[in-house]
Amino acid sequence: MNTDLEAAVYGDLSLTLSEAGTGRPVLILHGGGGRATVTGLxxxxxxxxxxxxxxxxxxDGTxxxxWLTGIDDLALAYLHHLHDRRLRDVLVVGSSLGGWTAAEMAVRDTGGIITGLVLIDAVGVHIETEPITDFFALDARGVAEHSWHDxxxxxxxxxDIxxxxxxxxxGNMATMRTLAGNPGMHDPKLLRRLGRVRAPALLLWGESDRIVxxxxxxxxxxxxxxxxxEVIPKAGHLPQIExxxxxxxxxxxxxxxxxxxxL
Incomplete structure (x- = not known):
């Protein structure tokens, strides 16, 4: 059964969370499409x-x-939340922008809270030969053609909405522009920092993704x-849905x- 709650991290920031199940903690971070894109996962x-x-x-109106103007701010807020709850052995799963956030958490996790990562079609790094599509320049049809296999x-x-x-x-897109940069969608310092991350990282990618x-x-x-x-056939930017x-x-x-x- 899902439990919805508010968890204070700082005096002016509370997180809206949905929790379910028992066992190893798994933090699941959505991308620009909101929490609905990771509900099934x-x-x-x-x-x-x-x-x-x-x-x-x-x-979604939260x-x-x-002051929360970057993915680094978001990553630290989630790390502080995990620390406040004294959670250990955490698997962090992130889709798209959520995957970027997971990576930023991992490079800042000096306490070893995170013991595994799953990044699903994540943005967040700059690859000279594989530029990130300027998502904000696309119309609705362009977003669909770049994001989905079908x-x-x-x-x-x-x-029709x-x-x-x-x-x-x-409102979600306005927030994403603020946190992710326009059209940046990456942290120029992140790529070289990832080699210090020892937690096993699984990167899942839709073979038809044209965003990244x-x-x-x-x-x-x-x-x-x-x-x-691991490349997933017949999927685009959100293989957990397709x-x-x-x-x-x-x-x-x-x-x-x-x-x-x-172990």
Whole structure:
């Protein structure tokens, strides 16, 4: 059963969290599309782990304090939350911008709280030969064609989206611009720092992703101290939605094979 709660991290910042299951802690971080894009993954992992799935501050109408202006701020807030709860042996799973946040957490985790990572089509690093698509320059059709293997199935005409939902989406994109940079979507210092991360990192990539290509994913994985790439056929930027069975199987395996309980 899911439990929704608010957890104070600083005096002016509380996290909105959904929790379920028991066992090893798993922090699940969504991308620009919001928490709904990782709901199925969280449900799957809650069968064998204790899942913690936040809404990033500023998404879906939640409060974002004015000082929270970068992914580094977000990463530190989540690290401080894990520390405050005295959680250990944490697997961090992040999709897209959430994967970037997970990587930034890992390079700052001097206490060894994080013992495994799963980055799903993550942004966050600069690869000279594999540039990140300027997401903010795309119209709705362009977003669909770059994000999905089956663009026609997942394309949503903005004219068909209810006004309230459209306003939330626009607010989410405004927050993403603030945190991720426009059109940056990366931290120029992150790539060289990843070699210091010893937690095993699994990078999952949709073979049809045109936001960040599998080639980008391969370079990302190679930068980690212990990283590997798995490419998922017939999937784009969100393989957990287009190919859930293949994605869930790989994440479940990484959950079993990493962490102090696997030693």
């Amino acid at each position: 969280a449900e799957q992992l809650s069968r064998s782990a204790h899942t913690i799935t936040p809404v990033h501050p500023g998404w 409060h974002r304090p004015g 663009a026609d199935r997942y394309y949503l005409d903005p004219a 209810p006004a309230g939902q459209l306003a939330l989406r626009q 290509t599998p080639g980008y994913g391969a370079a990302y994985a190679e930068a980690f101290g212990d990283g590997r790439l 190919q859930p069975e293949a994605t869930f199987a790989l994440v479940d395996e990484h959950l079993r094979l990493t962490g102090t309980g696997s």
